[in-house]
Amino acid sequence: xxxxxxxxxxxxxxxxxxxxxxxxxxxxxxxxxxxxxxxxxxxxxxxxxxxxxxxxxxxxxxxxxxxxxxxxxxxxxxxxxxxxxxxxxxxxxxxxxxxxxxxxxxxxxxxxxxxxxxxxxxxxxxxxxxxxxxxxxxxxxxxxxxxxxxxxxxxxx
Amino acid sequence: xxxxxxxxxxxxxxxxxxxxxxxxxxxxxxxxxxxxxxxxxxxxxxxxxxxxxxxxxxxxxxxxxxxxxxxxxxxxxxxxxxxxxxxxxxxxxxxxxxxxxxxxxxxxxxxxxxxxxxxxxxxxxxxxxxxxxxxxxxxxxxxxxxxxxxxxxxxxx
DNA sequence: ATGAAAATGAAAACCATTATCAATAAAGAT
DNA sequence: ATCTTTATTGATAATGGTTTTCATTTTCAT
Ligand SMILES: [Mn+2]
Ligand SMILES: [Mn+2]
Ligand SMILES: [Zn+2]
Ligand SMILES: [Zn+2]
Numbered sequence: 001x002x003x004x005x006x007x008x009x010x011x012x013x014x015x016x017x018x019x020x021x022x023x024x025x026x027x028x029x030x031x032x033x034x035x036x037x038x039x040x041x042x043x044x045x046x047x048x049x050x051x052x053x054x055x056x057x058x059x060x061x062x063x064x065x066x067x068x069x070x071x072x073x074x075x076x077x078x079x080x081x082x083x084x085x086x087x088x089x090x091x092x093x094x095x096x097x098x099x100x101x102x103x104x105x106x107x108x109x110x111x112x113x114x115x116x117x118x119x120x121x122x123x124x125x126x127x128x129x130x131x132x133x134x135x136x137x138x139x140x141x142x143x144x145x146x147x148x149x150x151x152x153x154x155x156x157x
Numbered sequence: 158x159x160x161x162x163x164x165x166x167x168x169x170x171x172x173x174x175x176x177x178x179x180x181x182x183x184x185x186x187x188x189x190x191x192x193x194x195x196x197x198x199x200x201x202x203x204x205x206x207x208x209x210x211x212x213x214x215x216x217x218x219x220x221x222x223x224x225x226x227x228x229x230x231x232x233x234x235x236x237x238x239x240x241x242x243x244x245x246x247x248x249x250x251x252x253x254x255x256x257x258x259x260x261x262x263x264x265x266x267x268x269x270x271x272x273x274x275x276x277x278x279x280x281x282x283x284x285x286x287x288x289x290x291x292x293x294x295x296x297x298x299x300x301x302x303x304x305x306x307x308x309x310x311x312x313x314x
Numbered sequence: 315a316t317g318a319a320a321a322t323g324a325a326a327a328c329c330a331t332t333a334t335c336a337a338t339a340a341a342g343a344t
Numbered sequence: 345a346t347c348t349t350t351a352t353t354g355a356t357a358a359t360g361g362t363t364t365t366c367a368t369t370t371t372c373a374t
Contacts, residue, residue, distance in 0.1 A: 022340050022351060043330080058354045063331065079236050083362090084330065102294050111292055119287075123280035130274040131303060137259050137268065139305040146288060148296040179320060179371050200362080215323045220362065240331090241361065 012074065019072055026050070026057045030065045031074070031089075040078060040086040040110050080110055080145075100144040106153030169231065176229055183207070183214045187222045188231070188246075197235060197243040197267050237267055237302075257301040263310030 012031050013023050021027075033049045034041070041049075047062045066087055069075035078086045080103050091097055100120075102111040128139045169188050170180050178184075190206045191198070198206075204219045223244055226232035235243045237260050248254055257277075259268040285296045 024340070024352065026353075056354080060332085060355080061353060064353085102288060102292060102296075104294075105297070111294065113288060113292070120280060120284055123276045123283075126276040127274055127280060128303065130276065131259065131270070132305075135259060135268055135270070136308040136311075137261070137303070137305055138311055139259075139303045140262070141304040143300065143302045143304070145300045146285065146294075146296045147298040147300070148294055151293040154293075154295055181321065181371070183322075213323080217324080217363085218322060221321085 015072060015074060021068065025054065026061045027065050027068075029054055029057065030062060031069070034069075034075065034087065034089045038112070040080070040088050042084040042086055044084070046087065080108070081105075082108060086110075100146070102146050102148070102150075104150035104153055105147050106149050106156065109150050111150070172229060172231060178225065182211065183218045184222050184225075186211055186214065187219060188226070191226075191232065191244065191246045195269070197237070197245050199241040199243055201241070203244070237265070238262075239265055243267075257303075259303050259305070259307075261307035261310055262304050263306050263313065266307050268307070 010028070010031070012035075016023050016027065029050045030046060033046050039045075043059065043062050043066060046066070047057075047059045050057050050062065066075060066077070069087075070077050074090055076088050076090045078088065078101070080086055080101070097114065099112045099114040102113060104110075124142070128142070131137060132139055167185070167188070169192075173180050173184065186207045187203060190203050196202075200216065200219050200223060203223070204214075204216045207214050207219065223232060223234070226244075227234050231247055233245050233247045235245065235258070237243055237258070254271060256269045256271040257273070259270065261267075281299065285299070288294055289296055
């Protein structure tokens with residue numbers, strides 16, 4: 001099992017350095033938290049989690065670091081309709097993991113899905129091409145979210 | 158030209174009454190503003206517009222009425238990434254006009270498009286069906302936005 | 315016209331996010 | 345290991361869109 005617990009420098013350190021940023025304890029901790037969850041955390045969520053291990057790290061730093069991470073393309077920032085921004089690691093050591101979301105309007109649960117991406121990619125590509133031509137609009141990104149009721153919430157009176 | 162300037166009760170009054178809400182001057186004015194634009198107005202935009210005719214109507218009422226309208230399904234509320242919510246009439250007398258958006262990250266312009274390309278329709282149907290089955294998720298709505306550069310912003314410097 | 319209930323406006327409160335700024339810590343040079 | 349530069353941090357205050365509060369006004373069925 002190569003490298004499994006080797007404790008070498010985490011893969012993202014090079015990313016920071018590449019951008020000319022310093023590697024710090026708070027940054028390490030924040031990316032650490034994000035890399036250990038599949039949830040869509042708010043700044044405060046992350047703050048609370050980081051706080052357990054480093055009580056001295058402030059919420060301001062969480063916000064600042066998240067902005068950096070978004071700028072670097074390491075983190076996605078989403079708005080699911082509750083008032084807070086939600087953050088999620090954009091990629092792991094294995095590469096990108098672009099995906100779309102199912103948002104339950106009953107319990108605010110967010111489901112990631114990558115399953116249908118493959119079939120979607122083809123159609124998405126064509127859609128984007130068509131729009132680009134029709135409106136002379138250079139598409140760089142897209143946001144696709146489906147809203148509805150999750151299994152649990154469908155069975156609630 | 159049947160009914161063109163007939164000045165009969167606007168079509169949305171019945172909607173308010175149907176929900177048990179009263180018809181008031183501010184509500185009339187707010188829907189009026191929304192029905193005369195194709196832009197995506199913020200609460201303040203609407204306030205300013207209404208203010209020209211009814212200087213006594215306050216911003217609070219704008220917010221309250223917009224929330225009502227969204228609840229009634231008469232108005233869509235969007236978040237395009239600037240900090241303010243944007244509102245847009247969901248339908249006219251002729252029915253729904255569901256559409257998607259192209260958002261320019263250069264000038265914040267938002268382009269509506271309703272003439273979905275075949276690929277997009279297929280993409281949506283296929284995706285929604287697959288997702289519903291796989292996750293047992295009842296999809297009721299979707300949000301699709303493409304981000305990029307509009308024609309003008311592509312030709313800047 | 316009357317009166318109960320709904321709706322409004324002014325002001326204060328909310329609250330996620332940002333800006334400020336003095337203190338601290340990272341990293342290259344010595 | 346120490347020094348030096350300067351990015352980074354944390355406490356605090358400020359911001360700004362949106363909500364709450366509550367006394368006053370308006371709607372509309374009677
Ligand atoms: Mn996700
Ligand atoms: Mn629109
Ligand atoms: Zn749910
Ligand atoms: Zn533009």
